Structure formats: C-alpha cells, structure tokens
Amino acid sequence: MRMAELSDRSGVPVATIKYYLREGLLPPGERTGPNQARYGSGHVRRLRLVRALLDVGGLSVAAVREVLAAVDTRAAMHGVLGLAQRNLELRAGQVDEQAKEWAVERVQGLAARRGWPVKPDDPVVESLVATLATLHSLGRTELVDRLDSYAELADRMAELDLSTLGGLPDRETVVEAAVVGTVLGDTLFAALRRLAQHHASARSFGDT
Amino acid sequence: MRMAELSDRSGVPVATIKYYLREGLLPPGERTGPNQARYGSGHVRRLRLVRALLDVGGLSVAAVREVLAAVDTRAAMHGVLGLAQRNLELRAGQVDEQAKEWAVERVQGLAARRGWPVKPDDPVVESLVATLATLHSLGRTELVDRLDSYAELADRMAELDLSTLGGLPDRETVVEAAVVGTVLGDTLFAALRRLAQHHASARSFGDT
DNA sequence: CAATGTGGATAGTGTAACTATCTGCTATGG
DNA sequence: CCATAGCAGATAGTTACACTATCCACATTG
Numbered sequence: 277m278r279m280a281e282l283s284d285r286s287g288v289p290v291a292t293i294k295y296y297l298r299e300g301l302l303p304p305g306e307r308t309g310p311n312q313a314r315y316g317s318g319h320v321r322r323l324r325l326v327r328a329l330l331d332v333g334g335l336s337v338a339a340v341r342e343v344l345a346a347v348d349t350r351a352a353m354h355g356v357l358g359l360a361q362r363n364l365e366l367r368a369g370q371v372d373e374q375a376k377e378w379a380v381e382r383v384q385g386l387a388a389r390r391g392w393p394v395k396p397d398d399p400v401v402e403s404l405v406a407t408l409a410t411l412h413s414l415g416r417t418e419l420v421d422r423l424d425s426y427a428e429l430a431d432r433m434a435e436l437d438l439s440t441l442g443g444l445p446d447r448e449t450v451v452e453a454a455v456v457g458t459v460l461g462d463t464l465f466a467a468l469r470r471l472a473q474h475h476a477s478a479r480s481f482g483d484t
Numbered sequence: 485m486r487m488a489e490l491s492d493r494s495g496v497p498v499a500t501i502k503y504y505l506r507e508g509l510l511p512p513g514e515r516t517g518p519n520q521a522r523y524g525s526g527h528v529r530r531l532r533l534v535r536a537l538l539d540v541g542g543l544s545v546a547a548v549r550e551v552l553a554a555v556d557t558r559a560a561m562h563g564v565l566g567l568a569q570r571n572l573e574l575r576a577g578q579v580d581e582q583a584k585e586w587a588v589e590r591v592q593g594l595a596a597r598r599g600w601p602v603k604p605d606d607p608v609v610e611s612l613v614a615t616l617a618t619l620h621s622l623g624r625t626e627l628v629d630r631l632d633s634y635a636e637l638a639d640r641m642a643e644l645d646l647s648t649l650g651g652l653p654d655r656e657t658v659v660e661a662a663v664v665g666t667v668l669g670d671t672l673f674a675a676l677r678r679l680a681q682h683h684a685s686a687r688s689f690g691d692t
Numbered sequence: 693c694a695a696t697g698t699g700g701a702t703a704g705t706g707t708a709a710c711t712a713t714c715t716g717c718t719a720t721g722g
Numbered sequence: 723c724c725a726t727a728g729c730a731g732a733t734a735g736t737t738a739c740a741c742t743a744t745c746c747a748c749a750t751t752g
Binding site for chain 1 (some may be wrong): 495529532533535536539540542565566568569570572574575578595598599600601602608609611612614615616618619621622624626627630633634635637638639640641642643644645646647648649652660661664665666668669670671672673674675676677678679680681682683684685686688
C-alpha cells in the first residue's frame with residue numbers, strides 16, 4: 277500500500293501523514309526505490325492510535341512521540357504510563373514556596389499510608405504537588421481533605437486497569453493497551469464522573 | 485488597587501490582565517474616571533481562579549469564559565459542571581457510523597443500569613460516545629467490557645465530590661468549589677491513578 | 693509515453709494565547 | 723502647578739502548534 281491508500285484507510289490527509297512521518301509519530305515505510313515506499317496494516321493501526329491520542333486523549337504531538345517511542349522500545353510499563361501525563365509546570369513564581377512545601381508534605385504522607393512509590397522528581401508527582409498547591413492557594417482545600425478517599429478510588433481503578441491487561445497476547449499489545457487505557461481512560465472516566473455527578477446532584481439537591 | 489498592584493498580587497502580567505478583561509474572564513474594575521478604575525480582592529481571587537483553570541485544568545480561554553459566566557449567573561450546578569467538559573467533536577467521518585451506534589447502545593445500557601439521566605445531545609454524553617467509539621475502532625474493548633465497574637467508581641467519586649460541597653457558606657462558593665473540584669479534580673485524580681497504577685504494576689509484574 | 697502518483701523538502705496558513713506599542717488622560721510628589 | 727510616572731483602552735505584533743500547500747525529480751501504470 278502507498279500513500280493514497282494509507283490516507284484513505286486511516287482517514288488522515290496525505291499531507292498530515294507526511295507531517296507525522298517527519299515528526300516521528302509514524303515509522304517510515306519499507307523502501308522500494310529512491311522515492312517510493314510501501315506501508316502496511318501496522319501503519320494504518322498506528323495512524324489510528326496517533327489520532328486517538330491527539331484527538332480524544334488531548335495529547336500534544338510531542339507527547340505522542342514520547343509515548344510511542346517508549347511503546348516501541350518495549351520500555352517497562354510503568355515507565356510508559358507516566359509519559360502520558362500532561363506535564364504542567366506552573367509558570368515560575370506562580371505558586372509560592374509555602375504552598376508547595378505544604379503540598380509536598382501531603383503527598384509524602386499519602387504515599388506512605390498507601391505504600392505508593394514516590395520519587396520527588398517524577399513528573400506525575402510534580403503534577404500532583406502542583407495541583408494540590410494550586411488548590412491550597414485558591415483556598416479550596418475540601419478536596420485535599422479527602423485526598424485519602426480519592427486515593428483509595430485511584431487504587432481500585434488501578435486494579436481495574438491492570439485486570440484489563442490480563443490475557444493479552446504479547447508484550448507490545450499489553451503496553452499499547454495500557455497506554456490507550458490510561459490516556460483514553462482519563463477522558464472516559466471524566467465523562468462518567470460528570471454523569472454521575474449530575475445524577476447525585478439531582479438526587480441531593482433536587483436541581484432541575 | 486489599580487492595575488500594577490493587581491498584577492503584582494496575582495502574578496499575572498498587566499498586558500495579560502487587559503487581555504482577560506477584553507475576553508470577559510475578569511469583570512471590569514469600578515470606574516473612578518474616564519480612564520481610571522479600581523480593582524478589589526475579588527479580582528485577585530478571580531484571576532487566580534482563571535489561571536488555575538487555564539494552567540492546571542487545561543481549559544481554553546473560551547471554556548473558562550463559559551464556566552465563569554455560568555458561575556456568575558448562579559446557574560443550576562449540574563448545568564455548570566457539564567460546561568467544564570473538554571468538547572471533543574471528532575473530525576467529521578473519523579469514526580464510522582457503525583462504531584458510533586455501537587457506542588450509543590453501550591451508553592444507553594449503562595445509563596439504564598445506573599439510573600443516570602442521559603440526553604443524547606448532552607456534550608458529556610457525546611464525549612463519552614466518541615471515546616467508546618474510538619476504543620472500538622482501535623480494537624481495544626477491554627476497557628469497555630469493564631465499563632460498569634468504572635461507572636461504579638464514578639458514582640462513588642461523585643458521592644465524594646458532593647460530600648465536599650457540604651457546609652459551604654453560600655451558593656456562589658458552592659458553585660465555585662464544584663467547578664474547581666471537578667476541573668482540578670480531573671487533573672488530580674489522573675495523577676493519583678498514575679501513581680496507583682505504578683504501584684499495582686510493580687506488585688503484579690515485578691517491574692523494576 | 694503521457695498522465696497521474698510519490699517521497700522529501702520547504703514554505704505557508706490558521707488559531708490560540710498572549711505581548712507590545714501607542715494615545716490621550718490622570719494622579720501625585722516637589 | 724507642573725513634570726513625571728501610571729492608567730485604560732485600542733490596535734497591532736509575536737510565538738507556538740498543528741497542520742496544509744507547493745515544488746521537484748523520479749516512478750508507476752494504463
């Protein structure tokens with residue numbers, strides 16, 4: 277299969293496919309001449325995955341590249357998952373040092389109670405700290421007060437996520453399913469949460 | 485307080501504050517002359533909220549404007565919450581009609597089992613349908629097979645979310661807390677989920 | 693063998709979120 | 723009371739991102 281067909285089958289314009297090739301989101305086709313190449317069904321699959329991560333997952337092209345590179349090198353799974361995290365380095369000086377220290381303490385306490393492994397320079401931990409610090413500086417700490425309850429839900433969800441990966445044939449499939457499940461899972465769960473909130477809110481407050 | 489001080493106290497550049505004023509993310513100051521205005525502590529709070537929704541929540545300026553307009557008009561709470569949803573209208577024709585119908589059926593079945601209120605044209609429902617359809621077209625239906633389990637977690641989380649709003653003084657505070665809790669809550673929970681996954685993955689697979 | 697397609701390079705487009713400059717007017721310290 | 727700095731509002735410019743379009747020399751195909 278060549279460009280035009282790849283484009284047809286994936287629904288991605290030719291110009292965009294070339295862009296993804298340049299950006300390393302899609303491996304080059306098998307060369308058959310100085311300016312010809314052949315693509316396979318793997319390219320179609322990959323293209324669909326890329327579009328899903330971009331459109332539904334909301335990742336940037338750079339983030340998709342990192343994630344896919346990790347998938348391709350068969351990195352350890354937990355290493356891959358952290359990459360999917362949107363890195364939100366708050367603008368310098370936005371959050372005062374005090375709020376951040378407070379947040380770090382919360383996270384360390386939580387991690388100790390849960391038995392979670394936290395390295396301070398893990399981007400996921402930094403994201404968590406930044407979010408807690410922001411909540412603190414907004415004066416909205418109700419959520420932080422229930423951090424342990426949310427963490428327990430997170431643990432259950434992680435169990436569910438893992439159970440999802442059982443029975444998958446090979447390691448590459450497992451890693452890909454983990455990435456998809458995590459990234460699209462965030463979007464999916466956010467929507468479920470909204471519906472559940474709507475339901476619970478209507479029950480509690482009789483909102484129309 | 486005037487511009488310079490508002491900028492200092494909020495950490496947002498003057499030019500950016502003017503931009504937010506133009507965009508309607510920040511109400512105008514109290515006029516004291518044809519080209520003078522005064523700002524209060526409410527403006528500082530609002531500015532911090534705007535930055536939190538933009539930076540941590542990842543909302544667009546347009547989305548923040550919608551959410552804040554809803555907060556200001558004291559709309560019914562569940563109406564406000566849906567607005568915070570990132571609307572992901574997949575590129576036309578990206579998902580085939582079959583996958584979408586399949587997804588709609590799943591959502592309707594789920595809603596019936598859970599007692600959730602779903603209107604087909606609700607953007608949250610559309611987001612959910614689009615995500616399920618994408619998972620289907622990727623061939624990754626493991627997650628969809630466990631949709632009920634995820635929905636149950638969503639229900640528990642919604643309970644937790646609601647309990648967070650108890651004891652808040654006035655309606656405006658409740659609505660603001662709901663928005664912050666939902667939007668920043670998504671970010672927060674995503675990070676918790678990653679840490680929990682890492683933990684569970686290490687236990688199950690002995691990944692280093 | 694002509695028309696169409698191809699890979700690769702390069703340049704252009706559209707949008708979002710700022711950022712900078714300009715212009716009269718205003719407040720204030722000396 | 724006036725020089726200087728700051729102000730609000732308007733307008734234009736910038737940067738980053740994700741494409742999108744055009745060229746070119748060569749390949750394939752009817």
